[in-house]
Structure formats: structure tokens, C-alpha cells
Amino acid sequence: MKCRKIKLAVISFILASAAAIAANDAPAPLDPIPSPEQLAWQKLEYIAFAHFGMNTFTGREWGDGAEDPALFNPTRFDARQWVKTVKDAGMKMLILTAKHHDGFCLWPSRYTEHSVKNSPWKDGKGDVVREVADACKEAGVKLGIYCSPWDRHERTYGDSPAYNEFFRNQLRELLSNYGDVAEVWFDGACGEGPNGKKQVYDWDSYYAVVRELQPHALIFGCGPDIRWVGNESGVAREMEWSALPLTDDVVNRRWGEHQRTFVDGSGVEHAFQALTSSAPQKMMWYPAECDVSIRPGWFYHSDQDDKVKSLSQLLDIYYKSVGRNGVLLLNLPPDKRGLIHENDVRRLLELRRVLDETFKTNFALNKSAQASNVRQKSELFSPQQALDGRSDTYWAADDGVTAASLEVDLGEEIEFDRSLIQEHIALGQRVYAYSIEVWNGAGWSQVAEGTTIGYKKINRFSPATASKVRLNIKKSRGCPIIESFELYKEADWGETSGGKDK
Numbered sequence: 001m002k003c004r005k006i007k008l009a010v011i012s013f014i015l016a017s018a019a020a021i022a023a024n025d026a027p028a029p030l031d032p033i034p035s036p037e038q039l040a041w042q043k044l045e046y047i048a049f050a051h052f053g054m055n056t057f058t059g060r061e062w063g064d065g066a067e068d069p070a071l072f073n074p075t076r077f078d079a080r081q082w083v084k085t086v087k088d089a090g091m092k093m094l095i096l097t098a099k100h101h102d103g104f105c106l107w108p109s110r111y112t113e114h115s116v117k118n119s120p121w122k123d124g125k126g127d128v129v130r131e132v133a134d135a136c137k138e139a140g141v142k143l144g145i146y147c148s149p150w151d152r153h154e155r156t157y158g159d160s161p162a163y164n165e166f167f168r169n170q171l172r173e174l175l176s177n178y179g180d181v182a183e184v185w186f187d188g189a190c191g192e193g194p195n196g197k198k199q200v201y202d203w204d205s206y207y208a209v210v211r212e213l214q215p216h217a218l219i220f221g222c223g224p225d226i227r228w229v230g231n232e233s234g235v236a237r238e239m240e241w242s243a244l245p246l247t248d249d250v251v252n253r254r255w256g257e258h259q260r261t262f263v264d265g266s267g268v269e270h271a272f273q274a275l276t277s278s279a280p281q282k283m284m285w286y287p288a289e290c291d292v293s294i295r296p297g298w299f300y301h302s303d304q305d306d307k308v309k310s311l312s313q314l315l316d317i318y319y320k321s322v323g324r325n326g327v328l329l330l331n332l333p334p335d336k337r338g339l340i341h342e343n344d345v346r347r348l349l350e351l352r353r354v355l356d357e358t359f360k361t362n363f364a365l366n367k368s369a370q371a372s373n374v375r376q377k378s379e380l381f382s383p384q385q386a387l388d389g390r391s392d393t394y395w396a397a398d399d400g401v402t403a404a405s406l407e408v409d410l411g412e413e414i415e416f417d418r419s420l421i422q423e424h425i426a427l428g429q430r431v432y433a434y435s436i437e438v439w440n441g442a443g444w445s446q447v448a449e450g451t452t453i454g455y456k457k458i459n460r461f462s463p464a465t466a467s468k469v470r471l472n473i474k475k476s477r478g479c480p481i482i483e484s485f486e487l488y489k490e491a492d493w494g495e496t497s498g499g500k501d502k
């Protein structure tokens with residue numbers, strides 16, 4: 001008797017757990033998915049570049065490497081001012097040009113004399129990388145390192161094995177001595193050395209150094225973790241996939257060819273074909289970073305003090321980068337004093353204020369909602385989960401369902417002109433056609449439409465007043481998984497950042 005009771009208890013325990021697991025049957029990830037580091041990087045959204053070095057003092061954009069180190073002499077260098085600016089602007093990482101194409105090193109590298117150690121700045125005892133790294137650490141801002149493989153000063157450049165060793169040694173210094181580095185930025189520019197030969201970069205050996213010394217760092221550009229969006233205007237496409245086919249160009253490190261497909265857009269088109277075809281493809285998670293300078297040049301030039309991008313331009317860039325599944329890398333070039341110029345600081349704070357005000361009140365937050373399909377009819381995947389302001393919950397549809405809609409009841413007539421949608425990308429990027437509709441009292445009218453969503457998609461449209469809003473997912477690679485659906489009204493700032501998406 002006792003034995004039977006125990007058996008029954010065991011069986012009912014097993015059944016109850018199975019039911020719980022079934023109820024909690026989250027959608028399976030759809031390949032490819034981001035690594036934890038790629039996911040964390042995407043959530044940074046908005047990061048800073050600082051182009052600083054010899055060019056700051058010569059007024060050039062590309063030095064030739066023959067510059068006298070004595071020219072490098074900032075009068076009021078203050079890395080804390082840079083990092084405070086970055087932080088106040090709401091940016092989460094600062095990427096420093098430790099060495100640009102002219103080969104001048106902002107740290108006292110033991111492998112070259114062409115560095116701060118031979119400049120009058122701090123009597124040759126200064127180290128810009130150290131001060132920036134320390135200021136970042138103190139403020140909780142992540143540090144990124146740009147180190148140009150193209151080096152127009154170094155004698156071994158062009159003698160491929162010797163220069164590759166030199167470059168790896170420099171990377172070792174940068175990645176061992178300055179604490180955590182979150183991103184390593186590799187530019188593909190390549191030239192001939194003094195021997196008249198073109199340098200052949202040994203990319204895989206560079207990556208090995210990064211992986212060994214900074215296993216959590218992501219490699220940008222000429223590397224496997226983050227791709228260049230394909231322009232230097234900070235603008236992503238309306239259709240921007242982070243899920244991409246693993247092409248031969250990537251496998252064989254033909255970065256020029258690979259990047260060209262993002263310049264002409266064929267890379268994204270190819271992704272679209274691959275993702276929506278039933279033929280098996282090798283895929284990779286390869287998110288886009290959108291770089292642009294706040295001024296016309298990458299380096300500081302005093303005659304550009306009145307050419308800092310306008311608030312309207314920066315807002316447009318923000319919507320076309322962060323709002324299109326990209327990370328925005330905005331360059332703030334420090335000046336000859338070694339400070340970020342007042343005009344740039346002012347503009348960055350204006351931008352921050354408008355963004356904060358615009359995205360302060362989400363009209364859809366915790367409103368009631370219904371959906372055409374709810375995964376297993378479970379509360380765990382109900383539309384409310386996309387309206388709760390959390391990033392660990394989501395509305396999901398049943399497996400096999402690739403079109404579904406979510407309808408929010410705002411409870412009253414509300415005016416809005418921005419929608420923000422997020423997929424739960426930890427489980428893959430899925431959606432490639434959607435629209436947003438408002439209830440006009442008699443029927444639904446469309447206010448916005450789009451293709452991909454990804455980590456974040458913001459649509460801009462003419463102000464609409466409605467009490468009900470519908471997100472229509474029309475096409476998706478798998479069941480849609482929507483982490484967030486939000487509605488906003490642009491803050492009043494004197495102008496308009498362009499009422500519409502285009």
C-alpha cells in the first residue's frame with residue numbers, strides 16, 4: 001500500500017513537471033543567434049569614437065608618417081572631460097584611435113620611437129591610452145581600441161612577416177596593459193611599404209592575440225564579430241539583417257570584397273534571399289555598426305568649429321542607426337588643447353535632451369492588448385509581455401505561425417508619432433515585413449510599414465490620434481517573438497527631425 005502511494009506520488013510529480021515545462025515551452029532559437037558579448041554590445045546602442053593624434057596638430061586627415069613627434073603637444077589634455085562628455089551624452093563606450101595610419105602611437109610603445117614618448121607632452125612621460133582607459137574605468141564607460149594596421153611610418157611595413165609580428169606586438173601592449181577592452185576596431189586600409197611591396201595582413205593571427213588577451217572583446221570591421229554598415233554617414237538601411245549568410249569572403253578574410261557588398265547593398269539583399277529560402281545555408285550573427293563624425297572630418301580642424309552637425313541632422317542619424325537595428329558610433333574629435341570642443345559638447349547635450357524627452361512616456365506601457373495568436377494560449381507569451389517595459393519577457397506566437405497581429409487598447413485617444421519595436425534577438429532575428437495601423441473609429445489605417453525589425457526598429461510618422469493601435473507582423477522566418485512594442489510623441493524642440501521615416 002505504502003509502495004503504491006509512493007509510486008503514484010512520483011508519477012504525478014513527473015506529470016506536473018512535464019506540464020509546467022510544456023506551459024513554459026519557449027520558442028527554440030532560430031539560427032544564427034548573437035553571442036552573449038554581441039547581445040550586450042547591441043544593447044549599448046550609442047557609442048563614441050575619439051580620433052586624436054598627430055593629425056590633430058597638423059590639420060590633416062591622413063598623415064604620411066614623416067611627422068615630427070615634437071608636434072604632438074596638447075596644452076590642456078583632460079581624458080576625464082572626454083569621458084564626462086561621452087557619459088552625459090548617454091554613450092556607453094569610447095573607442096580611441098591609439099594609432100592611426102601615420103603610425104604615431106598615443107601610448108609609449110616599446111616597438112617604435114614614433115610615439116608620445118618622443119613628444120614634449122608631459123616631457124615624454126605621458127600615455128593617452130592610459131589616461132583614457134583610467135577615466136573610462138572610473139566612469140563606468142567601456143573602452144574600445146582602434147589600432148590601424150596600415151602604418152605609414154614603420155620601416156618593416158611591406159615586409160609582411162616582420163610587420164605582422166610588429167603589429168601583433170603592438171596589439172599585445174594595448175590589450176595587456178590597459179584593463180578590459182570591449183571592442184577592437186580594425187580598418188582594412190592597406191598600402192605599400194618602403195620596400196615597394198604591399199603588406200599582406202595576417203588577420204587570423206591578429207584575432208588570436210585579441211581572443212587570447214581580451215576574450216570578451218568584439219572585433220569590428222576586418223573581423224568576425226561586428227560588420228561595417230557600408231557608409232560613413234551613420235546610416236543603416238530600412239532592411240538591416242544581423243543574421244547573415246557566412247560567405248566565402250568572410251571565411252577567407254577578403255574584407256574589402258565583403259565590405260563592398262554592404263556599400264552597394266547586395267550583402268543585405270543576399271541575406272534576405274538566404275534567410276527566406278529553404279535551401280540550407282551556413283549563417284552567422286553579424287550586426288551592423290554605423291560610424292559617422294559629428295564634424296566633416298574625423299580629426300579636429302579649427303575651421304570646422306562652426307560645422308558641427310545640426311541637432312536635426314543628428315536626430316535623423318540616430319533614427320537611421322539605432323532606430324534601424326544598428327549601433328551608432330559617433331566620432332567626437334578632441335581639439336589641440338586635448339578637449340572635446342564646447343560646440344560639440346553643447347550639441348551632444350541638446351541631442352540627449354530631445355531623445356530623453358521623446359522617449360520618456362511610452363503610451364503603450366502596460367495597456368491592455370490582444371493578439372491573433374498567443375503561444376500555447378499561455379500568459380507567459382501573451383501580448384502584455386511586449387508592453388511591460390521588460391527585456392526578458394515577450395509576446396510569441398505558436399510554432400508554424402509566421403503572421404500575427406497585436407492590438408493595443410490605449411484606453412483613450414492619444415496623439416503619437418513614433419513607434420518602437422524590438423524582437424527578442426537572443427532567439428534570432430525573424431520578422432521581415434510588418435505594418436502599424438491605427439483605429440480611426442470606422443476601420444484601420446496604416447501609419448507605418450517596414451521590413452526587418454531586429455534589436456530595435458523606430459518608425460517615424462505624421463502625428464496620429466487614436467485609441468487603438470495594431471502591430472501587424474506579416475512575414476517572419478519563424479514564429480514572431482516581440483519583446484517590446486512602444487509608442488511615443490516627439491518632444492517639441494523647435495524644429496522637426498523629419499516627421500517621416502524617409
Ligand code: FUL
Binds near residue numbers: 188298
Ligand atoms: C577610415 C580611415 O581611413 C579614416 O581616417 C577614419 O579613421 C575612419 C573611421 O576609417 O577607414
